[in-house]
Amino acid sequence: MEAFLRTGKLGKEAPSSSKPIASTSGKTRTKPVPWVEKYRPKTIDDVIEQQEVVSVLKKCLSGADLPHFLFYGPPGTGKTSTMIAAAHQLFGDMYKDRILELNASDDRGIQVIRDKTASGFNTEGKPCPPFKIVILDEADSMTHAAQAALRRTMEKETKSTRFCLICNYVSCIIQPLTSRCSKFRFKPLAESTMMTRLQYICQEESVKCDFKALETLVETSGGDMRRAITCLQSCARLKGGDGIVNDDVLEVTGVIPNIWIEKLLHVDSFQVLEKYIEDLILEAYSATQLFDQFHDIVMTSSLNDPQKAIVLEKLAECNARLQDGASEYIQVLDLGTSVIKANKTVV
Amino acid sequence: MSLWVDKYRPNNLQKLDFHCKQAAHLRNLIKEGDFPHLLFYGPSGAGKKTRIMALLKELYGPGVERLRMEHMSFLTPSKKKIDIMTTASNYHIEVNPSDAGMYDRVVVMELIKNVAQTNQLDPAGQRDFKVIILNEIDHLTREAQQALRRTMEKYIATCRLILCANSMSQVIPAIRSRCLCIRIPAPTYEEIVSVLNTICKKEGLTLPAEFAMKLAQQSDRNLRRAILMCEASKVQQYPFQKDQKIVEPDWKIYIRDTAKMILSEQSPKKLLEVRTRLYELLVHSIPVNILFKYLLEGLLANCDSDLKTKSIQLAATFEHRIHKGSKPIFHLEAFVASFMAIYLQFMEDTLIDLF
Numbered sequence: 001m002e003a004f005l006r007t008g009k010l011g012k013e014a015p016s017s018s019k020p021i022a023s024t025s026g027k028t029r030t031k032p033v034p035w036v037e038k039y040r041p042k043t044i045d046d047v048i049e050q051q052e053v054v055s056v057l058k059k060c061l062s063g064a065d066l067p068h069f070l071f072y073g074p075p076g077t078g079k080t081s082t083m084i085a086a087a088h089q090l091f092g093d094m095y096k097d098r099i100l101e102l103n104a105s106d107d108r109g110i111q112v113i114r115d116k117t118a119s120g121f122n123t124e125g126k127p128c129p130p131f132k133i134v135i136l137d138e139a140d141s142m143t144h145a146a147q148a149a150l151r152r153t154m155e156k157e158t159k160s161t162r163f164c165l166i167c168n169y170v171s172c173i174i175q176p177l178t179s180r181c182s183k184f185r186f187k188p189l190a191e192s193t194m195m196t197r198l199q200y201i202c203q204e205e206s207v208k209c210d211f212k213a214l215e216t217l218v219e220t221s222g223g224d225m226r227r228a229i230t231c232l233q234s235c236a237r238l239k240g241g242d243g244i245v246n247d248d249v250l251e252v253t254g255v256i257p258n259i260w261i262e263k264l265l266h267v268d269s270f271q272v273l274e275k276y277i278e279d280l281i282l283e284a285y286s287a288t289q290l291f292d293q294f295h296d297i298v299m300t301s302s303l304n305d306p307q308k309a310i311v312l313e314k315l316a317e318c319n320a321r322l323q324d325g326a327s328e329y330i331q332v333l334d335l336g337t338s339v340i341k342a343n344k345t346v347v
Numbered sequence: 348m349s350l351w352v353d354k355y356r357p358n359n360l361q362k363l364d365f366h367c368k369q370a371a372h373l374r375n376l377i378k379e380g381d382f383p384h385l386l387f388y389g390p391s392g393a394g395k396k397t398r399i400m401a402l403l404k405e406l407y408g409p410g411v412e413r414l415r416m417e418h419m420s421f422l423t424p425s426k427k428k429i430d431i432m433t434t435a436s437n438y439h440i441e442v443n444p445s446d447a448g449m450y451d452r453v454v455v456m457e458l459i460k461n462v463a464q465t466n467q468l469d470p471a472g473q474r475d476f477k478v479i480i481l482n483e484i485d486h487l488t489r490e491a492q493q494a495l496r497r498t499m500e501k502y503i504a505t506c507r508l509i510l511c512a513n514s515m516s517q518v519i520p521a522i523r524s525r526c527l528c529i530r531i532p533a534p535t536y537e538e539i540v541s542v543l544n545t546i547c548k549k550e551g552l553t554l555p556a557e558f559a560m561k562l563a564q565q566s567d568r569n570l571r572r573a574i575l576m577c578e579a580s581k582v583q584q585y586p587f588q589k590d591q592k593i594v595e596p597d598w599k600i601y602i603r604d605t606a607k608m609i610l611s612e613q614s615p616k617k618l619l620e621v622r623t624r625l626y627e628l629l630v631h632s633i634p635v636n637i638l639f640k641y642l643l644e645g646l647l648a649n650c651d652s653d654l655k656t657k658s659i660q661l662a663a664t665f666e667h668r669i670h671k672g673s674k675p676i677f678h679l680e681a682f683v684a685s686f687m688a689i690y691l692q693f694m695e696d697t698l699i700d701l702f
Contacts, residue, residue: 034383034503075520075521075524103497138493138496138497141490141493230527233383234383234527237376237527238372238373238375238376239372239375240375240378251530253528254515270655278567281514282390282567283532284388284389284390284393284530284533285530286515286516288515288516321663321666321667322516324667324671325670326663326666326667326670327639327640327666328516329640330639330643330662330663330666331666331667333659333662333663334660334662337659337660340652340656341656
């Protein structure tokens with residue numbers, strides 16, 4: 001907790017706190033900031049795509065009251081960024097005093113929430129809105145007990161505090177909480193908007209990048225902007241001054257080359273399958289990735305409907321088991337045998 | 348006198364024997380004296396650790412090789428004390444958080460906060476950040492992985508994480524998207540053979556090509572195992588023969604024999620015997636997933652395709668349950684029992700078909 005209060009939230013603020021030390025040694029060096037932080041939207045207007053939220057927040061900026069928020073959506077769609085940008089605009093210099101960000105890495109028991117939110121404070125004569133915002137990031141990993149504790153707290157503290165819950169899965173938030181917040185769904189970003197943003201970043205950072213490579217980047221990220229930017233930066237760092245080509249992107253994102261997936265689809269005997277899986281695991285490709293890509297390929301393959309049904313049912317089962325921590329080898333083997341079975345039912 | 352594995356471990360990025368292109372990339376990466384969080388993944392014996400240490404040496408100089416062991420103790424919310432062994436140099440600290448069992452979340456959080464909250468005093472002479480190496484990240488509980496997410500972003504100014512995992516499947520996507528993932532595939536047979544040749548040359552030994560190939564194949568593309576087996580064979584018999592027998596680990600033979608027992612007779616009495624053997628293996632801390640894999644392999648060798656499908660389905664179900672449940676022996680036994688049942692059924696069916 002204390003750490004949070006001292007260092008603040010954004011990565012770019014931390015370097016400034018250590019700067020005096022660096023300068024006393026007679027040499028200042030600029031710390032490299034991850035691009036994800038550097039290119040976070042600074043104002044509400046910079047936020048792309050999510051119109052509903054943006055319009056509501058804009059109203060708030062022009063004086064309307066702020067409701068409690070519940071943001072949900074897949075990772076990398078700008079949930080945290082939006083809220084932080086809004087808070088910056090709302091509070092200006094007061095930002096640090098008025099924002100409390102708690103996430104799964106912090107200790108987030110019931111007590112903490114009560115203590116931190118309950119402490120009232122004097123807001124008279126200040127130019128900005130008279131409340132503070134508590135951002136509960138990754139709220140879906142909060143325990144149900146802690147969520148239940150929030151219910152009453154939220155109502156009692158409406159005068160001085162607004163809550164903003166951020167999560168990936170809205171189903172993990174208990175009903176009483178969702179009914180107290182205005183819910184906003186964040187959509188995965190469209191490919192074209194991601195493309196323009198990535199091109200802009202490339203230009204700013206003077207990175208040479210193939211159009212094809214960018215396309216792959218957008219495709220593999222599946223609407224997750226953070227992932228796309230991190231990948232881009234990683235590629236740029238790995239390659240040094242050289243241009244980024246398609247293969248680099250594939251390597252960094254961990255995508256399995258299509259030839260491997262095709263092989264699994266056309267496997268017809270057990271010996272082949274066993275050898276294939278041994279090799280796959282030794283090449284360090286991950287089974288979850290394999291399942292993801294395999295799913296796409298099965299859907300577009302030439303198999304008939306009953307065959308697809310057999311394979312996909314097994315795929316779902318194996319994927320669930322894998323999530324629970326089961327062994328990759330056996331699960332892929334299980335999937336493989338059902339593919340063999342499906343291939344044999346052709347006739 | 349150290350083992351060959353340690354003696355001939357390459358200690359900088361230029362000296363690596365394979366994946367040279369990747370090594371060049373890694374050198375590019377740290378040229379500016381900084382790097383993002385890294386996640387190395389690959390099967391064991393592929394050289395993950397070697398690469399990590401080489402990378403650190405390149406970054407900090409030979410100081411990283413002066414290691415010391417430290418005990419750290421953490422207090423869980425329920426006031427339980429846990430001790431963890433760490434290996435540390437002046438620049439980095441290495442932990443195996445899964446040692447703490449279900450309390451790994453506390454270890455991860457506390458450790459990173461401790462390390463990250465202290466700035467380097469004199470950044471002119473060294474790097475601005477420390478490195479934390481977390482091993483076996485895929486064995487961390489989900490909560491611990493969740494706890495890592497934001498911590499990783501928050502403390503990026505003062506510390507970098509290097510994570511090390513065997514398989515990516517057990518790492519949550521949130522962590523994957525925050526790291527630069529570096530895939531380290533296992534070396535090919537040819538690469539293993541060439542490494543073995545270099546080592547033998549340095550030791551002044553002659554290694555017949557056929558024997559080297561045999562070692563490589565026996566090792567399952569695990570370089571560490573290949574070198575260890577080579578050294579063991581040398582102790583056993585030198586000069587090497589082309590068709591020298593390679594010492595197999597005894598637990599492998601033991602599992603194979605167990606599989607043979609199951610195939611030879613299917614009865615409650617045999618099940619009891621198998622049970623004691625499985626217990627024996629577990630007591631000697633053979634990891635369950637490895638045990639399961641080799642047992643299945645042994646059993647499958649003797650089945651026709653229809654039976655194979657069935658037994659793999661069984662295996663998948665029971666292996667999954669091991670991770671959900673608390674005691675592996677129940678599920679192992681259940682698997683053996685159900686395998687016996689379907690095998691017996693199958694044998695009877697074929698007998699009826701014969702007459």
